[in-house]
Amino acid sequence: MSAPPTPSSRPVVTEREARRVAEAAREQDWRKPSFAKELFLGRFRLDLIHPHPLPADEDVQRGEEFLAKLRDFCETKIDPAVIERDARIPDEVIDGLKELGALGMKIDTRYGGLGLTQVYYNKALALVGSVSPAVGALLSAHQSIGVPQPLKQFGTQEQKERFLPRCARTDISAFLLTEPDVGSDPARLATTAVPDGDDYVLDGVKLWTTNGVVADLLVVMARVPKSEGHPGGITAFVVEAAAEGVTVENRNAFMGLRGIENGVTRFHRVRVPAAHRIGPEGAGLKIALTTLNTGRLSLPAMCAGAGKWCLKIAREWSAAREQWGKPVALHEAVGSKIAFIAATTFALEAVLDLSSQMADENRNDIRIEAALAKLYGSEMAWLMADHLVQIRGGRGFETAASLAARGERAVPAEQILRDLRINRIFEGSTEIMHLLIAREAVDAHLSVAGDLIDPEAPLSAKARAGANAGVFYARWLPKLVAGAGQLPTSYGAFKREADLSVHLRYVERTARRLARSTFYAMSRWQGRMETKQGFLGRIVDIGAELFAMSAACVRAELLRSRGDHGREAYQLADAFCRQARVRVEELFGRLWTNTDELDRAVVRGVLSGTYTWLEEGVLDPSGDGPWIADTGPGEDPPADVRRVIKKTGGAVDQGA
Numbered sequence: 287m288s289a290p291p292t293p294s295s296r297p298v299v300t301e302r303e304a305r306r307v308a309e310a311a312r313e314q315d316w317r318k319p320s321f322a323k324e325l326f327l328g329r330f331r332l333d334l335i336h337p338h339p340l341p342a343d344e345d346v347q348r349g350e351e352f353l354a355k356l357r358d359f360c361e362t363k364i365d366p367a368v369i370e371r372d373a374r375i376p377d378e379v380i381d382g383l384k385e386l387g388a389l390g391m392k393i394d395t396r397y398g399g400l401g402l403t404q405v406y407y408n409k410a411l412a413l414v415g416s417v418s419p420a421v422g423a424l425l426s427a428h429q430s431i432g433v434p435q436p437l438k439q440f441g442t443q444e445q446k447e448r449f450l451p452r453c454a455r456t457d458i459s460a461f462l463l464t465e466p467d468v469g470s471d472p473a474r475l476a477t478t479a480v481p482d483g484d485d486y487v488l489d490g491v492k493l494w495t496t497n498g499v500v501a502d503l504l505v506v507m508a509r510v511p512k513s514e515g516h517p518g519g520i521t522a523f524v525v526e527a528a529a530e531g532v533t534v535e536n537r538n539a540f541m542g543l544r545g546i547e548n549g550v551t552r553f554h555r556v557r558v559p560a561a562h563r564i565g566p567e568g569a570g571l572k573i574a575l576t577t578l579n580t581g582r583l584s585l586p587a588m589c590a591g592a593g594k595w596c597l598k599i600a601r602e603w604s605a606a607r608e609q610w611g612k613p614v615a616l617h618e619a620v621g622s623k624i625a626f627i628a629a630t631t632f633a634l635e636a637v638l639d640l641s642s643q644m645a646d647e648n649r650n651d652i653r654i655e656a657a658l659a660k661l662y663g664s665e666m667a668w669l670m671a672d673h674l675v676q677i678r679g680g681r682g683f684e685t686a687a688s689l690a691a692r693g694e695r696a697v698p699a700e701q702i703l704r705d706l707r708i709n710r711i712f713e714g715s716t717e718i719m720h721l722l723i724a725r726e727a728v729d730a731h732l733s734v735a736g737d738l739i740d741p742e743a744p745l746s747a748k749a750r751a752g753a754n755a756g757v758f759y760a761r762w763l764p765k766l767v768a769g770a771g772q773l774p775t776s777y778g779a780f781k782r783e784a785d786l787s788v789h790l791r792y793v794e795r796t797a798r799r800l801a802r803s804t805f806y807a808m809s810r811w812q813g814r815m816e817t818k819q820g821f822l823g824r825i826v827d828i829g830a831e832l833f834a835m836s837a838a839c840v841r842a843e844l845l846r847s848r849g850d851h852g853r854e855a856y857q858l859a860d861a862f863c864r865q866a867r868v869r870v871e872e873l874f875g876r877l878w879t880n881t882d883e884l885d886r887a888v889v890r891g892v893l894s895g896t897y898t899w900l901e902e903g904v905l906d907p908s909g910d911g912p913w914i915a916d917t918g919p920g921e922d923p924p925a926d927v928r929r930v931i932k933k934t935g936g937a938v939d940q941g942a
Contacts, residue, residue, distance in 0.1 A: 313576060313653065316729075321644075321836075322654035326727035326829050328766045328801025330794040332777070334650060335836060338844040339643040341405055349406030352391070356410055359386055366418045367686065369545040370701060375421055378934040380458075380500070383425070388414075390454030392429045392438075397450035399434075404580060404642040411584055412591030419705040420545030422588045424458070427496040430581035431713070432459030433503045433524055440522075440565045440573050449503060449524060457502035458931070460527075462492040462551060463574060466917045470718045472507070472520060472571055477553065478919070479508035479523060481516050484560050486523065488531075488553040491917035499537045499547035500929045501527045506553070507570045519568025523558050527928065531556035534928040542704030547929065554921045578713060579653045580645045583638065585709050586663030590638050592706055593631035593667055596674045599697055600624050604677060614677070623673040629862035630666050632855070633834045636841035637662065654726050655833065661719040662830040664709035671703045717819070724822035727829065728815075731808055734758040741813055759805075766802050771795035782846055783856040786839045789863035793832050796870060800828050803877055820882040824873045831866045831873075838862050 316323065321334040341349070363382050369375055383389065391407045393399025402410070407429070415422030429435065434453045437445055453459055468474050477490025488508055498504070504525040512518030525532065536550040565573050604615035604624060614620045641655045675682035678699050681689060686696035710716050735758075737743035737751035770776040771794030780786040804825055808815055815822075842859035846852025891897055 313572070313579075316651055318649065318651040320651040320654055322658055322829065322833055323651070323726065323729070325793075325797050325832055325836075326654075326800065326804070326825075327730055327762075328798040330769070330771070330790075330797050330836075332790065332836070332840075335640060335644075336840045336843070338640065338840050339647050340844075341403055341643065341646065345403045345406065345646075348400070349402055349409065352387070352400055352402060353406065353409060353413065355386060356388065356413060359383075360414060360417045364414075364417050364421060366698070367696065369418050369420055370698070371687070373539070373544040375418070375424060375545045375547075377932045379421065380424070380931050381934045383421070384455060387455070388425055389428060389456075389458065390434075391425070393434050393450050393454040394438075397446060398454040399450070400454075404583060404645045405639060408583060408587035408638055408642050411587040412594070415588035416591045416595050418545065419588060419592075419702075420543050422591075423543055423546050424497060424500075426584040426588070427461065428453070428459050430584040431461040431505075431577055432497065432501075433457075433505055434459065435581055436505055436522060436564055436573050436577045437524070439576060440569075444561070445524065445564070453503065458497055458500050459503040459505065460495050460497035460501035461505045461574075462495050462498065463507045464494050465491060466493045466550075467914050470714070475507065475509050475520055476919075477506070477508040479510050479521060479558065481510065481513065481560075482557075485557045486510070486560060486563070488523070488525065488556040488558055489919040490553050491535075491919070492551045492553075493917075494538065494548055495534075495551045496546060496548045498527075498551050499534050499549040499927065500931055501547075503527060504532075504551070505564070507574060510567045517567050520570035521567045522564040522570040522573045524562045524564060525553075525556065525558055529556050529558075533926045535926075537927050537929075540708065542701070542707055549927070550917075552917075554919070579656050582656045582660040582713055583642055583645065585712060586634065586638050586641075586659040589663035589667035589706070589709060590631065590634040592702060593627065593634050593670050595702070596670045597624075597627050597631050599699065600627055600674055600677050603697070620677055623677055625861060626865065627670045627673055629858055629865055630670055632841075632858040633838045633862045633866075634663055634666060636837040636859075637834050640837045640840065654723060657714075657719055657723050657726075658826075658830045658833050660713065661716060661723065661826070662834055664706075664712075665716060667706050668703075668710060671699070671706050675699050675703055717823070720823040720826045721819065723826045723829070727826065728804060728808070730758075731805070735808075738812070763805070766798045766805075769794050769798055771798070780839055780843055782843075783853045784860035786842060786856060786859055786863070789835055789860070789867070790839055792863075792867060793835050796828070796832060799874070800825065800832070803874070807877075818882070820880060820885075821877060824877055828870055828873045831870045835863045835866050 319331070319334055321331055324331045324334070359382060364379055369379075387400050388410070390397075390399030391402045391410055392404075393401070395401040411422050411426055414425060432453070433449055437449060441449075449457075463472070463475075465476055468476065477488065477492065479486040479488050486508075488506065490508060492498070492506070495501075495504075504527055506523045506525045507520055508523060510516060510518045510521045531554045533552045533554070534549045535552050538548045538550065540546065540548070564570075601615075601624070604620060605613050607614045609617065615624055637659050641652055641659045644650045644652050644655065678697070681694070681697070682699040685700060686698040690696035714722060735751050735755040737747040738755060740747075743751070771791040773791075776794070777787040777790040780790055807818065807821060807825075811818055838859040842852070842855040845855040
């Protein structure tokens with residue numbers, strides 16, 4: 287067998303080339319309607335989400351039966367204090383989850399999975415995550431972005447039959463994209479997969495491989511060099527973690543999620559059969575992004591669960607703790623935080639359930655909805671946890687172990703704050719999510735007028751774009767002037783215990799206002815629009831609030847129609863919408879009145895060393911070493927720290 291070529295070094299790419307790679311990986315077409323896309327275009331399509339879609343009866347029965355077993359397992363077999371103390375999930379817990387079928391929640395029953403819907407998968411994650419976010423992360427990384435999801439969407443029948451039964455019951459999977467010097471800029475991916483006969487030979491290093499320390503199967507993104515018969519490009523592979531040349535070099539430790547099995551994985555001349563390639567060469571990024579369209583819903587599921595727990599603790603504690611003759615909850619400064627937690631938890635669950643049910647029905651394109659759910663859920667859950675710590679005061683800053691040691695209830699408030707912090711970075715940081723959603727939100731504009739603002743587009747293309755834009759905007763702009771939101775009788779079906787129709791009218795009016803603001807910004811900045819990240823972030827945040835308001839109102843009406851706490855749901859939806867409207871108006875004010883230009887000038891000064899005098903008077907306790915480790919391809923001597931899960935047996939009573 288011939289020796290494969292020497293792996294190439296990291297590609298050197300320009301900013302424009304990096305953007306082209308990211309753009310090529312986008313799903314270009316909109317074959318199905320999208321509520322959120324229409325919202326950003328100034329069109330409030332309530333008909334796309336109301337009446338609220340519902341799961342089939344058999345899906346509910348199957349889901350509820352599993353949730354009952356999972357709840358019992360979480361209550362009797364998982365000790366979150368032990369996971370936090372030892373910084374690892376015990377083998378018997380992982381083994382028990384396997385026996386329960388929790389690894390195969392989203393895998394079809396024909397491959398040995400449970401075949402749960404997205405709605406019930408998310409309910410399961412919220413339940414598990416409330417007990418131990420580390421266990422929630424293990425299950426989520428395995429099924430949301432690990433081997434099962436990309437194979438479900440892009441795998442061959444042979445690949446599904448080979449790998450999915452293993453993933454359903456015995457094998458943990460992980461997703462490996464990030465590298466020490468590559469985060470959200472995949473154009474610079476350095477890991478290579480060089481064709482060699484019927485195999486590919488992988489070389490490279492992957493960082494922050496969630497589940498990578500314990501995984502049996504890996505989804506690896508690697509660059510295939512272009513050659514005769516090989517179009518090349520970033521490509522996805524299923525790799526056996528126990529294959530020769532695969533080494534887990536380090537198990538990383540973090541401020542939160544102490545039980546997470548996240549590491550650094552090295553590939554040195556690892557042979558992968560061509561039959562294990564997912565999709566064609568060059569389709570890796572598209573596969574990754576498409577997988578994340580629904581995979582991102584796992585994070586807001588655990589965020590919604592965290593909100594429920596924060597509300598429970600805030601309620602119990604603030605009723606028991608008295609200050610100046612009355613419970614602290616009755617002091618407005620504390621009460622406003624409790625109201626925020628309650629209203630926001632209701633809205634997060636509304637966004638999650640609506641997006642998940644739309645994913646199950648597959649009638650709508652939910653790429654923006656899922657991204658908004660991830661962005662909004664991770665930001666709001668962090669705020670709720672921060673409010674809980676503040677409500678608890680000194681006890682909120684104290685660890686659960688310390689509280690227990692001195693005889694008080696072991697409430698891990700500080701832990702949930704640490705655990706939730708990563709969600710603002712996981713699976714696309716808040717800043718990247720802003721850019722990703724903004725790109726989708728302006729897609730209609732770029733489709734008709736993109737060449738007008740592209741400095742490299744030829745004059746002929748600009749002329750065509752000008753003609754197309756003239757037709758599009760002649761039809762679109764007049765519709766932004768007036769709408770149903772200006773009619774006092776609109777959405778009257780939502781005028782019940784509380785009047786939610788006023789909020790839906792506000793959403794309709796504000797969606798048109800948002801679209802006008804976006805159009806004005808594109809006209810003003812044209813090709814420089816992509817550099818206005820502060821503006822784009824605020825546009826997206828406004829859209830997120832409007833989506834959450836819509837979901838909250840629709841959920842409240844659903845609960846009312848089913849006789850399920852309808853009065854209380856309307857009250858919570860009303861409170862949330864009023865809170866959200868305050869935030870929206872503030873964001874609109876900051877679209878045009880902000881310090882973005884001044885901030886950029888200050889940043890240039892910081893980077894040039896202009897303000898180094900401001901750093902005087904302190905010492906830096908950081909250790910020595912490079913900012914980014916040198917992790918070039920090749921063999922590395924450190925011992926393999928991969929953890930093999932031992933089968934303990936008898937962890938779950940299957941007859942339960």
